[in-house]
Amino acid sequence: MTTDFSLWWEGLSALQKVYWLIAIPFSIFFILQTILSLFGGDSGESHGDADISVDSDTGIDFQFLSIKNLVAFFTLFGWVGILTSSGGMAIGWSVLLAVIAGLLMMVLMATLMYFMGKLTESGTLDLKRSVNKTGTVYLPIPPKRNGMGKVQIMLQGFQTLDAVTDEENEIPTGSLVEVTGTLEGEILVVKLK
DSSP states (O other): OHHHHHHHHHTSOHHHHHHHHHHHHHHHHHHHHHHHHHTTTTOOOOOSOHHHHHHHOOOOOOOSSSHHHHHHHHHHHHHHHHHHHHTTOOHHHHHHHHHHHHHHHHHHHHHHHHHHHTTOOOOOOOGGGGTTOEEEEEEOBOGGGSSOEEEEEESSSEEEEEEEEOOSSOBOTTOEEEEEEEETTTEEEEEEO
């Protein structure tokens, strides 16, 4: 077995040996980081104040140079180099294609991570999205903004929110209302539907 390996290894050109020495270890790293990513091994948990982290988190920026991207680059660089040099391609073209394939993999990985980072939600209820939606009065709403009632509305899930109205009469429980605006970003302004 070792004799076969030695003969095979000695039959390779210097460039092919370099490609193999790059492809094998980086492929192992790539597989390990993929497995760790799937099982949360690279979560980068912080043990500091969670509220500070959440308030300042804007997602993942486009990171072209990262450990993951470099591992992906060298993995693809090595394997494309092996394939092209084994196929008899000239050294210059082999290296060029290997570099291009590695760079494309880096761009793909960086783009994938960027868009995955943008999938996060803030979790903050945005009342501006309630305008023109229909809800049901839960607690009666006094007329002419003389007090607040409550409205149940589907907004980022089912919500019960404070509401006022400009109507002449009280809006009773169970009435359908339409949201026309918000006050101070916290109170719905509604009208009978």
